[in-house]
Amino acid sequence: MTLPFDNPRVSGAPLIIGGGMAGALLALLLRHHGAPAVTLVESHALGGGEAPDTPSFDARSTALSAGSLAVLAELGLLDTLLERAAAIGTVHVSRQQRLGLTRIRAAEQGVARLGAVVENRWFGHVLLSALGRDPAIRVRAPARLSGITRTVDGYTATLESDAGASETLHTPLLIAADGAHSQTREWLGIGARHRDLGHDAVIANLALATPHQGIAYERFLDDGPLALLPLPDQRFALVWTGPREQADAWMAMDEGAFLAALRQRVGAGVPALTRVGERQRYPLVLTEACAQAVPFAAVVGNAAHTLHPVAGQGFNLTVRDLALLAERVGGQPDPGRLSRLQHWTAERQRDQALIHRASHWLPEWFRVRQPLFAHSRQLGLLALDLAPSLRKGFARRAMGL
Ligand SMILES: Cc1cc2nc3c(=O)[nH]c(=O)nc-3n(C[C@H](O)[C@H](O)[C@H](O)COP(=O)(O)OP(=O)(O)OC[C@H]3O[C@@H](n4cnc5c(N)ncnc54)[C@H](O)[C@@H]3O)c2cc1C
Numbered sequence: 001m002t003l004p005f006d007n008p009r010v011s012g013a014p015l016i017i018g019g020g021m022a023g024a025l026l027a028l029l030l031r032h033h034g035a036p037a038v039t040l041v042e043s044h045a046l047g048g049g050e051a052p053d054t055p056s057f058d059a060r061s062t063a064l065s066a067g068s069l070a071v072l073a074e075l076g077l078l079d080t081l082l083e084r085a086a087a088i089g090t091v092h093v094s095r096q097q098r099l100g101l102t103r104i105r106a107a108e109q110g111v112a113r114l115g116a117v118v119e120n121r122w123f124g125h126v127l128l129s130a131l132g133r134d135p136a137i138r139v140r141a142p143a144r145l146s147g148i149t150r151t152v153d154g155y156t157a158t159l160e161s162d163a164g165a166s167e168t169l170h171t172p173l174l175i176a177a178d179g180a181h182s183q184t185r186e187w188l189g190i191g192a193r194h195r196d197l198g199h200d201a202v203i204a205n206l207a208l209a210t211p212h213q214g215i216a217y218e219r220f221l222d223d224g225p226l227a228l229l230p231l232p233d234q235r236f237a238l239v240w241t242g243p244r245e246q247a248d249a250w251m252a253m254d255e256g257a258f259l260a261a262l263r264q265r266v267g268a269g270v271p272a273l274t275r276v277g278e279r280q281r282y283p284l285v286l287t288e289a290c291a292q293a294v295p296f297a298a299v300v301g302n303a304a305h306t307l308h309p310v311a312g313q314g315f316n317l318t319v320r321d322l323a324l325l326a327e328r329v330g331g332q333p334d335p336g337r338l339s340r341l342q343h344w345t346a347e348r349q350r351d352q353a354l355i356h357r358a359s360h361w362l363p364e365w366f367r368v369r370q371p372l373f374a375h376s377r378q379l380g381l382l383a384l385d386l387a388p389s390l391r392k393g394f395a396r397r398a399m400g401l
Helices: 021-032 066-074 078-082 120-133 183-187 244-252 255-266 314-329 338-367 371-386 388-398
Strands: 015-017 038-041 061-065 085-088 090-095 101-105 115-119 137-140 143-151 154-161 166-171 174-176 192-208 215-220 225-231 235-243 273-276 280-289 297-299
Touching: 015 021, 021 038, 021 066, 021 120, 021 137, 021 314, 038 143, 061 066, 061 120, 061 225, 061 314, 066 078, 066 115, 066 314, 078 085, 078 115, 078 120, 085 225, 115 120, 115 225, 120 137, 143 183, 154 174, 174 183, 192 244, 215 255, 225 255, 235 244, 235 255, 244 280, 255 273, 297 338, 314 338
Parallel strands: 015 038, 015 174, 038 137, 090 215, 174 297
Antiparallel strands: 061 115, 085 115, 090 101, 143 154, 154 166, 192 235, 192 273, 192 280, 215 225, 225 235
């Protein structure tokens, strides 16, 4: 979606910098909760066709939890999204070549599905099409923020289009949704902690010999966790994490060697893998903003927190942040009031801390090799499999409910 710069001096609407998954969803949620207008700025062209290609809407797939699907249903987007998504009926968690194993099943949890897996490009198409249908959402793309000045009641922001046009507008609420290296966050004077894990995630789509039956596999290997997520058309989305030099080797292998290495790691009980599509890699760097709310501004999505992709929780956590933010500020005449924003961060703190701790400790927990520890870990997985109440608590958290 490349819109011309018509240079209106627009006042009073929340201004979102970054039109990735977080920024695009927030624009829709703010409107849904009563914001009269929203402006969204994205540095890449948004296409408008079926397949946007931006850092957010790229070759990856996203496992959306049942909670995230409920938010998309509220926006009226679920049916279109599910046209090209695979439902997750069962999650199968195990440790490489060990006894411990647990299965979480939708039927046992009393839900139609635990979640669904969607290719990011299709997800982008669904979100960006919805933005395009709402005339009160002004999209500026490709464009970027070139400066901000604090005023008594918000921020004055200058935008520059790639074509050289410039626009100045006033906003009562500036939102940094421009990713882990957010320039907006920096200009707001908010620091961030970054921790490079020295690991990469290698992703690719895999073709299967037989149907996956809606089963997602999470394998904890010595190198790092590996996920196989069901996709439409008898495919899996692979997320394979490991030390950077190991990822170099995975990227360099030809298709046959890659599939052989993968089959060996995945083990028995998984549909046979027949083909692998293009591989991409992502460095795993955890980011945490030092604040998510300051007067007249909020930080969301990857700009606020990036997590290990181990359990597919990063965006699902963001959806819960955004749904509450939109509810708290959407219809308010003073959406950037600090007390309002601080109330939002306080309400989100417990969930964020829990997911941060889990996504940090889970891979560590499964990596430790001491026999006693390995034994208790297997018992932990077995206990989870044997005790429905334990499993229910774990599943409800993973589903974002
Ligand atoms: C391998 C991998 C697999 C994952 N799988 C899952 C999963 O299954 N489930 C899940 O919940 N999460 C998953 N995640 C996490 C998920 O991808 C992130 O939560 C999500 O990308 C956050 O989106 P975002 O919009 O905040 O940031 P980004 O995706 O980084 O988007 C930021 C946007 O801002 C734009 N931008 C940057 N700078 C500027 C600027 N100056 N001006 C204007 N625009 C700008 C960028 O072009 C981009 O469009 C995964 C992550 C990885 C790495």
